[in-house]
Amino acid sequence: MRKRCRRGQQPAADPMASIASNLSRLVEPVVLYLLATDQAHYGYQFLEAVQDFALTDAEIDSAVIYRTLRALEADGLVVSDWAPGAGGPAKRVYKLTPAGLTHLKLWAQVLDQRGRALVYFAQLCAEL
Amino acid sequence: MRKRCRRGQQPAADPMASIASNLSRLVEPVVLYLLATDQAHYGYQFLEAVQDFALTDAEIDSAVIYRTLRALEADGLVVSDWAPGAGGPAKRVYKLTPAGLTHLKLWAQVLDQRGRALVYFAQLCAEL
DNA sequence: AAGTGCTATATGTACTCTACATATAGGAGA
DNA sequence: TCTCCTATATGTAGAGTACATATAGCACTT
16 A cells, blocks of 8 residues: 555554644644744744644654744744853744734634634534 | 745735645545545546635645545545546546545544644634 | 763755646537 | 647646754763
């Protein structure tokens, strides 16, 4: 059988997880939200905070976090500064810009709409 | 500004649409559902049926439909047969297999879960 | 001094999904 | 013949991601 699972690791053990792995990770909106609520301010911290966040149950890759943050900065949705490491290496600390907050609000509207559509679709399927 | 929009066409005119375009199209479950409910049986028909279906408001590309159907067949979730064209070229007609129906039910569970998470997340953002 | 482990950022590579473009072909009607 | 609608298919490129790897600071142990 062809590999249906973009993200490997599951040896077809859990079909639910295998399907869920095909959904977008939505790292961008979660990162923006965590910044907006002061729950995380630099890459390594997001790595832990995002896992707790239930938008996806898959483990988020650190590479994705770091690249997402850089992309957000390139778009002016966040800004960064280096902070000396407190008992460890230096951190690149991020702050949300006004544009970033606006962007998060847009994400919220889109995700609400999409979420309702998904629930509705699931209900249609359940009636089969 | 970097191109945030994987699917082009919007000239930054509608930021909502631009964000929504970053969401997965979820063509696979919709195709399975349309097959299960006898709403479509071949590629060109899915092309129209999928547009009406509100899981995504973006226009679905025909290439995606055809490749999705072939992939589903490679996995044994659907089977196909050629049917002579009624006033037009021949059609490759698809049927859902039992495995395909099972797969759709799994999709439904995953999407219900994900949908609720999205709505919840949107609500958290709205409280900002 | 060297080794281990945690913190922290970053890049290289490969794969999937998708957008957009293009190719092919049958049939109907002008 | 030309054009249009129906119908399937492939080529290519970009985005998002998984997995692997490289780097370095600091603390603690041996």
